[in-house]
Amino acid sequence: MPVTAVVGLHWGDEGKGKVIDLLAQQAQLVIRFNGGANAGHTIVNEWGVFRLHLIPSGIFNPGCRNLIGPGCVVNPEVLLREMEDLRGRSLLRGELLLSDRAHLTLPFHVQMDVAEDEARAHGTTRQGIWPTYADKVARIGLRAGDLLYPEFCERQLGVLLARRNALLQALYGQAPVDAEVLRGRLRGWAERLRPHIVDGFEVVQEALERDASILLEGHLGAMRDLDWGEYPYVTSSTTLAGGACAGAGIPPHRITRVVGVVKAYTTAVGSGPLPTEERGEVGERLRELGGEYGATTGRPRRCGWFDGVAARFATRLNGCTELSLMKLDVLDAFDRIRICVAYEFDGKLLETVPPTPVLERVRPVYEELAGWRTSTSGVARFSDLPPQARAFVRRIQEVCGVPVTLIGTGARREHTIHTPGGVL
Numbered sequence: 001m002p003v004t005a006v007v008g009l010h011w012g013d014e015g016k017g018k019v020i021d022l023l024a025q026q027a028q029l030v031i032r033f034n035g036g037a038n039a040g041h042t043i044v045n046e047w048g049v050f051r052l053h054l055i056p057s058g059i060f061n062p063g064c065r066n067l068i069g070p071g072c073v074v075n076p077e078v079l080l081r082e083m084e085d086l087r088g089r090s091l092l093r094g095e096l097l098l099s100d101r102a103h104l105t106l107p108f109h110v111q112m113d114v115a116e117d118e119a120r121a122h123g124t125t126r127q128g129i130w131p132t133y134a135d136k137v138a139r140i141g142l143r144a145g146d147l148l149y150p151e152f153c154e155r156q157l158g159v160l161l162a163r164r165n166a167l168l169q170a171l172y173g174q175a176p177v178d179a180e181v182l183r184g185r186l187r188g189w190a191e192r193l194r195p196h197i198v199d200g201f202e203v204v205q206e207a208l209e210r211d212a213s214i215l216l217e218g219h220l221g222a223m224r225d226l227d228w229g230e231y232p233y234v235t236s237s238t239t240l241a242g243g244a245c246a247g248a249g250i251p252p253h254r255i256t257r258v259v260g261v262v263k264a265y266t267t268a269v270g271s272g273p274l275p276t277e278e279r280g281e282v283g284e285r286l287r288e289l290g291g292e293y294g295a296t297t298g299r300p301r302r303c304g305w306f307d308g309v310a311a312r313f314a315t316r317l318n319g320c321t322e323l324s325l326m327k328l329d330v331l332d333a334f335d336r337i338r339i340c341v342a343y344e345f346d347g348k349l350l351e352t353v354p355p356t357p358v359l360e361r362v363r364p365v366y367e368e369l370a371g372w373r374t375s376t377s378g379v380a381r382f383s384d385l386p387p388q389a390r391a392f393v394r395r396i397q398e399v400c401g402v403p404v405t406l407i408g409t410g411a412r413r414e415h416t417i418h419t420p421g422g423v424l
Helices: 016-026 076-088 107-120 129-137 144-148 150-172 179-196 200-209 241-248 281-290 308-318 328-333 387-400
Strands: 003-008 029-032 041-045 048-052 065-068 095-099 214-221 255-263 266-268 302-304 322-326 336-345 348-350 363-370 404-408 416-418
Touching: 003 016, 003 241, 003 308, 016 041, 016 214, 016 255, 016 322, 016 404, 029 200, 065 200, 076 179, 095 144, 095 179, 095 200, 107 129, 107 150, 144 150, 144 179, 150 179, 200 214, 214 241, 241 255, 255 308, 255 387, 281 302, 281 328, 308 336, 308 387, 322 387, 328 387, 328 404, 336 387, 363 387, 387 404
Parallel strands: 003 214, 003 255, 029 065, 029 214, 065 095, 255 322, 322 404
Antiparallel strands: 041 048, 266 302, 336 348, 336 363, 404 416
């Protein structure tokens, strides 16, 4: 069976939750490979609307194992709340596993994130993500498995608090962490999470050896990748299919399917350049029609026309084998629809994504297509779309250079057009 990676090709919020939920119906193991509680994967199924921040999206499927991988950072309080919410509705149906190598987001990490965001205004989700990864890189962090070894945990905690208390006081002017209170919370987390903490290597190897169907679930998108995104307006981990290998523990040659996800238009949360952003009526209409408010923060998303340059760049960077185009129905109300096919900078055309200082100054070059002005909501067959909508999807496929195999026409699972070989 193939190992499938699902990745975002824009700035995040592309609709990966729906795609992962669809593909997870056949998956035997779903692995979150990056990020933390800053994710907000929206799932709409027969039980309601769910926004999963840490739990993998296969959790609704009995018989599916769901692993939070070593590439993730985990806030135990958020995870336990999410577990209790699903358990209270008898919806913690799949098996939930937490890699012993995943790093822990502690309360002071969130405290630091909030203070730094207020100072720099980068527009983070304020979930403590970058401070957790910073401690991981500095080799002073705590991992989930450390909770099971009190002596080691205490030794590592001493080093961590000495460094972080000095920083909290000197840089942010905040009170030091109460060590005894934190120790009590660590003991409580250890007791409640112990049944779920596993050696992720063994879980993954067992699945690979029996040729199980494995789905790798990423968060955010290529334009927020730490190495390839619009630095410094990026997240603190890799968002790419290549990074899924390390973040999940999958050998590179085993990933044979990479599904890139985009919306029929472009959105972003937070600061940094967004070349196709529409700040007037068009942007407002896209926001309201698409319900473009952050699943984690609730902040209104910046909206604009489809950025084909960024999508093509990310498609190639990830080695995408196919494309999922979400929220086509949001464009139903527009007379004319635009696709950005190049950037103009200093009189030159750019067909790939430049460094941030240039990206801040580019002008989008658009192709304009006719709108369809009729509802596509819930359409399940490509042939039932209006001709103008079919032409739009075909042009997206041409611009990105890979087949469009899924088209979203609404929030629910069944509001999906399947075109396995791409659109013709």
